[in-house]
Amino acid sequence: MSIQVKPTYEPLNEQTVLDVVKPLDFFDAVEQKSLLVKEIGDGNLNLVFHIEDPSSNKALIVKQALPYAKVVGESWPLTLDRARIESEALLREAESVPHLVPKVYYSDSTLAVTVMEDLSDHVILRKGLIEGQTYPNLAEDIGTFTAKTAFYSSDFYLHPFEKKEQVGRFSNPELCKITEDLVFTDPFFNHDTNDFPAELQNEVEKIWNDKELLREVAQLRYAFLTKAEILLHGDLHSGSIFVKHDSTKVIDPEFAFYGPAGFDIAHFIANLALNHLSQNAHAKEPFNRESLQTYLLQTIEKTWNTYSETFTQLWNEKATDPFAKTEGVLENFLQKTFQEAIGYAGCEIIRRTIGLAHVADLDSIPQKEVELFYKKKALELGSALIKNQEKITNIKELTDWIRGA
Ligand code: SR1
Ligand code: MG
Structure with a gap:
């Protein structure tokens, strides 16, 4: 009998974010060896990682909610459920205006992450x-x-x-x-x-x-x-x-x-x-x-x-x-x-x-x-x-x- 251990929440970093991305098969086995990862979040609330294979220029974004408001710091706790809300809202919006929202590739409410289309050309x-x-x-x-x-x-x-x-x-x-x-x-x-x-x-x-x-x-x-x-x-x-x-x-x-x-x-x-x-x-x-x-x-x-x-x-x-x-x-x-x-x-x-x-x-x-x-x-x-x-x-x-x- 195997016991499935549900992952618990922890803030990702430029290494651990790859554990989320690799199983998605967005990048093939060769591309996975040379991925460049950068945390680019400049908003008030979340971590945002840009992950790119430099040879093919294929890229995606991993956004993770932090359990507090980044703009203020850990003294302002904030629900992780906002990551679920965000990915569900993006999917809902995509039903009527798919061309006006980023594509969602994956989401995980425990880790509070949404993996989505890279829009670095915008x-x-x-x-x-x-x-x-x-x-x-x-x-x-x-x-x-x-x-x-x-x-x-x-x-x-x-x-x-x-x-x-x-x-x-x-x-x-x-x-x-x-x-x-x-x-x-x-x-x-x-x-x-x-x-x-x-x-x-x-x-x-x-x-x-x-x-x-x-x-x-x-x-x-x-x-x-x-x-x-x-x-x-x-x-x-x-x-x-x-x-x-x-x-x-x-x-x-x-x-x-x-x-x-x-x-x-x-x-x-x-x-x-x-x-x-x-x-x-x-x-x-x-x-x-x-x-x-x-x-x-x-x-x-x-x-x-x-x-x-x-x-x-x-x-x-x-x-x-x-x-x-x-x-x-x-x-x-x-x-x-x-x-x-x-x-x-x-x-x-x-x-x-x-x-x-x-x-x-x-x-x-x-x-x-x-x-x-x-x-x-x-x-x-x-x-x-x-x-x-x-x-x-x-x-x-x-x-x-x-x-x-
Ligand atoms: C603590 S969040 C401050 C502001 O950033 C967000 O984008 C919302 O506009 C919020 O009011
Ligand atoms: Mg915002």
Whole structure:
């Protein structure tokens, strides 16, 4: 009788990661002898290993969750279940948008690893945008990603039993708590996780004392806690998107859970809005600045329009909801999603400026005064979006606010 010993969790290193990869037969016996391994993780939470056979250039990625948040250290324990959530979300997304996510080759929830397609020929969107690159397919790809993953995970399409089963499968309390704290709570109070220069103290206190703003944030936060509408990526900022000229891949869905429909698209829009603001400092020539900023605003508009058109088409062809053919039901859903998205975009802009996790778009502005100037602008824009959710009724009005910031 042989006893099967289930492997226990331990953090991998550049040697032990090969024990995970070799049995997969991704690399043949000859290739396995000369593999190059490098830990390349630069995010907040995980180890990421790049494993390559230099002669064939074949490569893959092994991502492993650590039992704590790397950005803070071992004092912030964090569930390993996020690795299961991430690989299941990638597989789920691949059912409707296979061309927009990395392929998953293998996953192991005990080791908290996902082995997936290497995307080293892509760059992180945030980096590309800061450098002034533009990506012609980005809006259509993200509009399609958000619409299809939303529709196919919603009650408009799924049988209610399956929808509720999915809500349970993607229950992600610890990662949601990070968002509840870092996006919706801490930046709006004098909390020790906040991180902002002393020169912004007056502007930040204005936020903490703005009762009208806080009431709106409370509602957005409550909707985030309670509204299990669709399977969200949960962290769709421009660091969660890999791009090359004609390809977009959405990565890192470890924050995935069932939440409010406007949340993902809001985060994408907010991060483009932050880049739009920062281009006033980054772009070298006025002509470059204007064309980049025009591209960013067009991308925001086209993303929403693609989302709305794709969702509408799926609704017309495949909705199972008994009210799907009732005039105005779809329009109400899209309008509510849009307004909520404006509020969520405002929260993301504020937290990326004064909360724990910043964005390089603003933080890499070289001169201190210029950085402070645009951070103040970001706080004004974020607050204005939250307070004007109901007044901004279409995507052109939203891009007008971002242009005017
Ligand atoms: C401790 S994690 C900080 C942030 O990084 C992630 O990408 C999420 O955006 C989170 O809020
Ligand atoms: Mg991430």
